Amino acid sequence: MLKKLNLKSFNLFEYLKEQQRQYMSVPYLLADKHTYKDARVRFPFRTFTYGIGLTYTGIPELFKIGSTDYAVGAGCLTTIGPGIVSHWMGDYTADHDTIYFTEELFANSLRASFLKSLPFFMPGGNHVIPLDEQAVAEMGTLFRTIKTFNGDQDIITGLVYALLVLVKKYHNLQGQHMPAEGSHQGQVAATFRQLLAKHFATQKDVGFYAAHLHISPKYLSEVLQAQLGKPAKMLIDEYIAMEAKSLLRQTTMSVQEIAYTLGYEDGSYFIKAFKKWEGLTPAAYKKL
Known part of the structure; x- marks a missing residue:
């Protein structure tokens, strides 16, 4: 029988919260390039949260997620779920917005089941897709709104759900255009x-x-x-x-x-x- 993993030593979500001096009890974290500037996480790590990121600028840099290498650059939408090992090989210099969150964000909502149905958060999912200018603008607007209401968890819950619906839409569109x-x-x-x-x-x-x-x-x-x-x-x-x-x-x-x-x-x-x-x-x- 395989030994059960004990992964208590390093949790990126908690580590970044400590870096930003944020309360551990809040089930989400907003991040940008400044968040990672001093973190310097240079080794593969297992995630314990959900993450949605939008890159606005920069040349493509290697981001290994599970068994797949992705070139993440301007216009890329990145999603990753709990339990997946990833390794960022770039320099964290591109402008981007990312939100990390746990299931606790939807603890008092029926939307938690929707979260678990999204394949782009699961191992083997398509974790990085390119967006056109209109889609980047739509996502950027929603991220700015999330920043405006940062601190109001009830509103953030609704806005993150809207973000999830939008991400699902983009993934579905990409699938329709595949030969x-x-x-x-x-x-x-x-x-x-x-x-x-x-x-x-x-x-x-x-x-x-x-x-x-x-x-x-x-x-x-x-x-x-x-x-x-x-x-x-x-x-x-x-x-x-x-x-x-x-x-x-x-x-x-x-x-x-x-x-x-x-x-x-x-x-x-x-x-x-x-x-x-x-x-x-x-x-x-x-x-x-």
């Missing part, structure tokens, strides 16, 4: 990412995922190469590496405990694999 072949391959890639997020600790072989998708391992890798820019085995290894780095830096778990959590009965195999991926041992990475 049939691209839609099929995109669905294969999305399902693979969902399966990987669920089974990575026990299934590390490409054949397992191909069998679930009723396609050959070769075709699966061809689709993933076309859709995500990397073959299946590389995506599996990178996902496990992201999870490992998050646990090494975000928790107080030992290397052996992390190896067991990630499905390695023999810790030496994990150490060998990690060194192959990162060029240093897990213990050395933990000390960085």
Whole structure:
């Protein structure tokens, strides 16, 4: 049986709140480029909240979310939900607005069930999409309104719900404009990412995922190469590496405990694999 994760050492939401000297009891946080300027979170971390971000300026910078690399630049809408490991590789210099929030924001509302139905917050979802100028203007207006009423939680709850409805609309529009072949391959890639997020600790072989998708391992890798820019085995290894780095830096778990959590009965195999991926041992990475 896999060991239950103990992730109490680092929580980005709480960390940013401490940086901004905000009350922990408030279930949301507004952030912009200044919020991250001194935070300097340079390692993969697991999220504990929902997040919606809109980037207004800047050249595309790499943002790894789960098993996918995204180029986030001007006009990009980013969404991420709880439990997903991500790694921002840029310099946090672009103008943007982000709101982080927990389910507690909707604790006294029927809208909490709506929140859990949105696929772009889930592992394997499409976490970054481009918006046109009109959509950016619409989102920007709503973010400015949220800032105006910051501090009034009842109003913020309604405005965040409006933001969720708008984000869902943009995702639906993007899906309608996708070509049939691209839609099929995109669905294969999305399902693979969902399966990987669920089974990575026990299934590390490409054949397992191909069998679930009723396609050959070769075709699966061809689709993933076309859709995500990397073959299946590389995506599996990178996902496990992201999870490992998050646990090494975000928790107080030992290397052996992390190896067991990630499905390695023999810790030496994990150490060998990690060194192959990162060029240093897990213990050395933990000390960085």
